[in-house]
Amino acid sequence: MEPTAEHGTDRVKRGLAQQLKGGVIMDVVSADQAKIAEEAGAVAVMALERVPADIRAHGGVARMADPAKVEQIIAMVSIPVMAKARIGHTVEAQVLQSLGVDYIDESEVLTPVADTHIDKRAFTVPFVNGAKDLGEALRRIGEGAAMIRTKGEPGTGNVVEAVKHMRVMTAQIRSLTTLDADELMNAAKELRAPYHLVAEVAETGVLPVVNFAAGGIATPSDAALMMHLGCDGVFVGSGIFKSGDPDVRARAIVEATTFYQDPEKIAKVSKNLGEAMVGINIDTMPAEERMQDRGD
């Protein structure tokens, strides 16, 4: 009997994220930027219309990228291409799947269209979602997300929120592993997360999917810090192409992510990188400008 091949299973969806571990995924807005990212050693690129810093500056409604642009990026590089859809926008996600993108980021960087998220189990293409804490991560995994990333505060060049989200997640996972079986349902209630996923994390002590850092990463040291905190890899949004010398900075961030335990190598790659992107102080940011509060 001819063995049957199964597509779009959890293992296949989560498996691609496994291959991206220890790597850097870079936001790009054109095929030329995608090529620069690939040559700098990016493990994947994220196609979008504008990087988060420009979305902030531009205002208005931020939507998925022009399909023509996504196709140009796919044609330009051999590495996986991800693209962002608005939270809850099932049709943008269907369009991106039909274009052949390898991962969809249901992203708070774009303007949400609903309080509910996309039913990601209905898709063959895998999804990555942002999370500020364990409950949010497990709700997204319950909806079918095959990869999680911290939300951070995108487009700020300020890594403080990503650090906070990763620390909260790690502490919550650690605390779950100390609970007795009869405490798990209450934990699920408090985390507002599916019971079976809470029980799984309590048993294994790890998220069932890969968890990357995202939101505000601007320097090689920022990337290495997120790896040090236990992230599996790093997304860099505005930090590369809003900096003075994108190519050199991209290479430096890739190397710092691999050698995050080696301060001498990080020091070496951090020299003479030119101007980093301008940072924004999150304490002084008006609440309505905080992207991390979109979707929960």
Add this chain to the structure above:
Amino acid sequence: MRVGALALQGDFREHLAIIEGLGHIGVEVRTPEELDDVDALIIPGGESTTIGRLATIYGLIEPVRRRIEEGMPVLGTCAGMIFLATSTTGPDQPQLGVLDAVVERNAFGRQVDSFEMALDVTGLDGPIHAVFIRAPWIDKVGGSVEVLATVADPETGRDRPVVVRQDNIVATSFHPELTSDGRLHELFLGDD
């Protein structure tokens, strides 16, 4: 045995977990010095362009090639298979060139075409569960390369090599590290 996994990028930890499960010592290898200290090496799945670029910058290409030519057992999975081969059907990228084969990258397609299936492999008793992620296949092999498993090309129906062996080198298109089956790891280490 001390078994290294090239730890520049990719799912090297999953490989090392299988190695430890087989009773060996698993070692992350990022530098030529760390390479000197292992008896066998795994080149994991990941992105072959990223792994190749980092291996070039950090001076690993020549030392890894020399160890393999001296007979060190090596297993390459997916990106690892690409890295071991002599060339690809696409643009040039850094490769070790020790496996006499031409590899076609992303041959089975993009992520929506990724799949898992039960696969018979010569030398293993019973099929292995194989997870193919944006997987390559081998387009051409040299005379010293033994094909251990094939999968039919979904478009032409032609059998494409997905597991090969050449002396001390074993390479797979799929990811044995994504399941708990250690039989391919035993095969490349020569464990019985």
